[in-house]
Amino acid sequence: MLKKKEQFMRLIFLFSACTSIIAVFLICIFLFANGIPAMSKIGVFNFLLGKNWKPSNALFGILPMILGSIYVTAGAILIGVPIGVLTAMYLSLFCPKKLYRLIKPAIELLAGIPSVVYGFFGLVVLVPFIRNYIGGNGSVMLTASILLGMMILPTIINVSESAIRAVPSNYYEGGRALGASHERSAFFVILPAAKSGVFASIVLGVGRAIGETMAVIMVAGNQARMPKGLLKGVRTLTANIVIEMGYAADLHREALIATAVVLFIFILIINLSFSLLNRKSI
Amino acid sequence: MSTSKKTVINNNKKLTSKSKDPVSLILRILVWCAAALTIMILFVIIGYILYKGIPNLSLDLFDLEYNTQNVSLMPALINTVIMTILSITIAVPLGIFSAIYLTEYARRGSRLVKIVRITAETLSGIPSIIYGLFGLLFFVTTLHWGFSMLAGGFTLSIMILPLIMRTTEEALHAVPDSYREGSYGLGAGKMRTVFTIVLPSATPGILAGVILAIGRIVGETAALIYTSGTVADIPDSLLSSGRTLSVHMYALSSEGLFMDKAYATAVVLIILVILLNRISSYTAGKISKS
Numbered sequence: 001m002l003k004k005k006e007q008f009m010r011l012i013f014l015f016s017a018c019t020s021i022i023a024v025f026l027i028c029i030f031l032f033a034n035g036i037p038a039m040s041k042i043g044v045f046n047f048l049l050g051k052n053w054k055p056s057n058a059l060f061g062i063l064p065m066i067l068g069s070i071y072v073t074a075g076a077i078l079i080g081v082p083i084g085v086l087t088a089m090y091l092s093l094f095c096p097k098k099l100y101r102l103i104k105p106a107i108e109l110l111a112g113i114p115s116v117v118y119g120f121f122g123l124v125v126l127v128p129f130i131r132n133y134i135g136g137n138g139s140v141m142l143t144a145s146i147l148l149g150m151m152i153l154p155t156i157i158n159v160s161e162s163a164i165r166a167v168p169s170n171y172y173e174g175g176r177a178l179g180a181s182h183e184r185s186a187f188f189v190i191l192p193a194a195k196s197g198v199f200a201s202i203v204l205g206v207g208r209a210i211g212e213t214m215a216v217i218m219v220a221g222n223q224a225r226m227p228k229g230l231l232k233g234v235r236t237l238t239a240n241i242v243i244e245m246g247y248a249a250d251l252h253r254e255a256l257i258a259t260a261v262v263l264f265i266f267i268l269i270i271n272l273s274f275s276l277l278n279r280k281s282i
Numbered sequence: 283m284s285t286s287k288k289t290v291i292n293n294n295k296k297l298t299s300k301s302k303d304p305v306s307l308i309l310r311i312l313v314w315c316a317a318a319l320t321i322m323i324l325f326v327i328i329g330y331i332l333y334k335g336i337p338n339l340s341l342d343l344f345d346l347e348y349n350t351q352n353v354s355l356m357p358a359l360i361n362t363v364i365m366t367i368l369s370i371t372i373a374v375p376l377g378i379f380s381a382i383y384l385t386e387y388a389r390r391g392s393r394l395v396k397i398v399r400i401t402a403e404t405l406s407g408i409p410s411i412i413y414g415l416f417g418l419l420f421f422v423t424t425l426h427w428g429f430s431m432l433a434g435g436f437t438l439s440i441m442i443l444p445l446i447m448r449t450t451e452e453a454l455h456a457v458p459d460s461y462r463e464g465s466y467g468l469g470a471g472k473m474r475t476v477f478t479i480v481l482p483s484a485t486p487g488i489l490a491g492v493i494l495a496i497g498r499i500v501g502e503t504a505a506l507i508y509t510s511g512t513v514a515d516i517p518d519s520l521l522s523s524g525r526t527l528s529v530h531m532y533a534l535s536s537e538g539l540f541m542d543k544a545y546a547t548a549v550v551l552i553i554l555v556i557l558l559n560r561i562s563s564y565t566a567g568k569i570s571k572s
Contacts, residue, residue, distance in 0.1 A: 009473045013387055016379030017398050020447070023440045024401040027412070030419045086316030094313050103321060105563060110324045112559045113552065114501025116528045120535050120548055121327050124334075150323050157320070183306035183313075211409025213504040214532055238411045238504070245418070245508055260415045264408070271407040275400075 035261035038254030047258060053224040055244070060255040062240070062262065064226045068141075069236040069263075071227050072216065073209040075145025076152055080209075081202055083149075084156030088201075091157065092164040093186045111154035119218035122147040127219055136231035139221035144234065147219055148212055152205035159204055163197020164190060200277040207270040211263070213238040237263045328552060335549030338542040348514040353540050355547050357516045358530035361431070364517070365510065365526050366499050368435030369442060374492055376439075377446030378481075384447075385454040386476055406444040410505040413441045417509035429523040434510025441505060442495040449491025453484035490566035497558040500551070503528040527551055 039047050042060045050061015087107075091100060126147060131138030167190050175185030191198070221233020222243060235243075240259050248256055345354040380398065388395045417437030427433045457480050465475040481488075511523030512533055525533065531551055534544040 006471055006473050010387060013379050013383035016376045017383040017388070017394070019376050019380060020398055020401045020405055020443060023443065024404050026420060027408070027416045030416055030424075031412070034419055083316045083319055086313050087320045090313040090317040094310070095317070103317065105559075106321055106324050108563065109328075109556060109559050110320070112497050112501070112555050113327065114503070114528050114531075114555060116501070116503045116532045116535075117331065117548055117551055117555075118327070120531065120544065121331065123535060124541075124545075125326075125330060150327075153320055153323070181303055181306040183309040184303070187309050207407055207409075211411065213409065213411040218532075218535065238409065241411055241415060242504065242507065245415070257415065257419070260412055264412055267407055267409060267412070268404070271404055274407070275403060 031257065031261050031264055034254060035258035038251060038258040039261070041251065042255060042258075047255070048262070051226055053240070055248070055252040055255070058251070060251070062237070062255075062259055064224060065235055065237045065240045065259065066262065068220075068227050068234040069210050069238070069266075071141060072144045072148060072220065072234060072236055073206055075141065075230075076148035076209040077202065077205060079146060079149030080152040080156055080205060084153050084201070084205070085160050085198055087153070088157045088160035088164055088198075089186060089191065092161050093182075093190065107154050107157055111158070115151065115212060115215045116218075118147060118151055119215035122215060122219040130231075134231065137221070137233075139219055139233055140231050141220065141227060141234040142230045144216050144220040144236075147215055148209045151212060151215060152208050155208050156201045156205045159201030160194070160198045163194040163201065166197065167193045196277050200274055203270055203274045203277060207267060207274070210236075210266055210270070211238065213242055217242060237266075328556075331545065331548045331552055335545035335547075338546040339549060340546070343543065343546055346516075353514075353534060353543050355527065355530055355543075355550060357514055358525050358527045358547075359550070360516050361510075361524040362500055362526040362528075364431060364524070365435055365438065365506075366496055368431060368520070369438040369499055370492065370496065372435060373439035373442050373446055373495065377443050378450050378488060381447050381450035381454055382476055382481075385451055386472070386480065402444040402447055405440070406448075408441075410441065410502060413437050414505040414508050416440075417505065422509060427521060429509065429511030429513075430521045431510050431517050431524050432520045434506050434526075435520075437505050437509045438499050438502060441502070442498055445495050445498065446488075446491050449494065450484070450488045453487025453491070454480060456487060457483045486565050490562045493558055493562035493565065497555055497562070500526070500554055500558065501528055502526070503532050507532075527554075 038060075042050075047060055047062060048066070049063050050059065051063050052059040052061050053064060091103060091107075095103065122143060126143050127138035129138075130136065130140060130143050134142065136142075171189050171193050172185050175189035176182070180188065216236050217239045220236065220239060222235045222239050223233040224235050224240065227234045237259055241256050241263075244252070245256055342352050343354055344356045344359075345352055346356050348354045348357050384395055384398060414437065417433055421427050421433035421436050422429060425433075461479050461483060462475055465479040470478070506526060506529050510525070510529075512525045512529055513523040514525055514530065514533070517524040527547065528551065531544060531547045534540050534547060
């Protein structure tokens with residue numbers, strides 16, 4: 001009787017462990033089964049490299065959105081990485097212990113703020129600011145990049161910080177023994193040693209930025225045309241899906257799912273490189 | 283190990299004394315500025331929203347009825363609670379059980395464990411809009427649930443599953459092996475050891491993870507728009523559509539008609555998230571002390 005119960009629970013645990021496998025499997029199946037046929041109907045090259053997205057004229061080229069996602073993400077990285085890595089350096093090597101107890105929860109909170117609140121903040125603060133002081137109508141690529149740069153900060157800070165902390169202290173001591181100052185040892189000895197962990201944090205940041213949806217929609221302008229500059233509106237892959245999914249039908253709808261497939265493949269590549277980098281750093 | 287190293291670097295005043303070398307000075311200023319900027323961003327966001335939102339908080343925002351004159355957030359708040367309970371009831375047992383399998387039952391390095399870890403890692407990297415689209419294709423369309431709380435709840439429970447698995451696994455690992463050995467020594471079986479000895483000692487860690495997951499549910503928008511829909515009323519059943527607070531917030535700010543109400547909604551949302559965040563680290567802090 002007891003044996004049977006033990007066996008039964010073991011099976012339940014085993015089945016639960018398999019749910020994440022089933023979930024990934026189902027997600028792949030449903031996305032690919034609904035997206036790939038559209039891609040072949042439109043033509044893979046027309047779809048991926050087409051410069052026009054005009055569903056009413058049966059033109060489904062997502063190059064503008066692919067470039068839009070890449071540009072916005074690159075901007076976010078340019079803004080978020082220097083601030084993030086420097087903050088991580090501060091937290092791990094410069095921060096007094098008492099202050100650390102205050103700053104660390106603040107960064108956790110920054111990670112916890114919902115993306116729609118970030119988007120709202122961008123809409124009511126950043127958009128008017130850019131419109132009044134820099135140019136354009138405010139809902140432009142620059143705004144989206146700045147906002148995403150803020151949003152990826154906690155990711156970059158947390159992952160970089162643990163990478164920097166994982167560097168053995170004799171590296172630092174070696175630097176000091178050779179006469180380098182605290183700052184020089186930190187930047188020219190410890191930081192290079194934590195390189196692959198810092199890169200992993202950047203890759204994770206790229207994943208966050210490219211997958212972010214609501215905040216970007218609220219500030220990026222979302223015009224479905226080739227990106228024309230920092231002060232022009234831009235539409236990302238994620239925005240394309242959310243904006244048009246509500247009313248799309250037939251091939252249009254399938255083309256949107258195919259857009260998600262492209263995004264999904266981007267994310268899988270990013271995840272893979274993250275886990276490769278992570279393995280290296282350990 | 284790493285903490286002891288940190289104290290060596292930071293607490294030795296003589297070693298970290300200010301150097302007069304200009305490069306060091308510049309580096310030090312850079313690091314300080316970056317940290318200050320990060321903290322400033324947080325304060326500006328929260329401060330601005332509280333400053334603009336708190337004056338707009340009024341009692342009729344908490345009316346039970348939503349209509350075009352009064353865009354009450356109460357139905358959305360109730361929906362958020364329903365959605366949270368729904369997703370948590372689905373994801374928490376699954377997450378805890380699979381963590382139990384991974385730490386207590388599976389052989390270390392077995393192929394299944396590797397696959398489960400890889401898939402859980404993949405799940406945690408998938409953006410919420412992909413979850414939303416999958417929910418639309420699978421729960422809403424294929425299973426014919428329509429736009430419903432149920433479809434939204436299932437979608438979110440897949441989304442938070444890896445988070446709960448990871449935090450539970452960490453909590454279970456933190457339980458010393460001597461506890462298990464003691465239990466076996468007294469003649470308890472594996473299952474009894476897990477449920478009466480290991481799980482109770484891991485509870486604070488698991489709880490901290492669950493609260494973190496609740497924070498994600500409360501803040502989620504993209505995964506819900508096309509699964510639980512945007513109807514602004516309290517749903518009659520789990521198969522009717524209903525918007526959560528974040529979706530409500532998105533709808534208000536994209537309509538642009540009730541900006542003052544949107545500020546007030548943002549305040550409620552941010553206070554909820556801050557509360558959940560604090561409770562989570564408080565419970566997590568409890569285990570590290572004990």
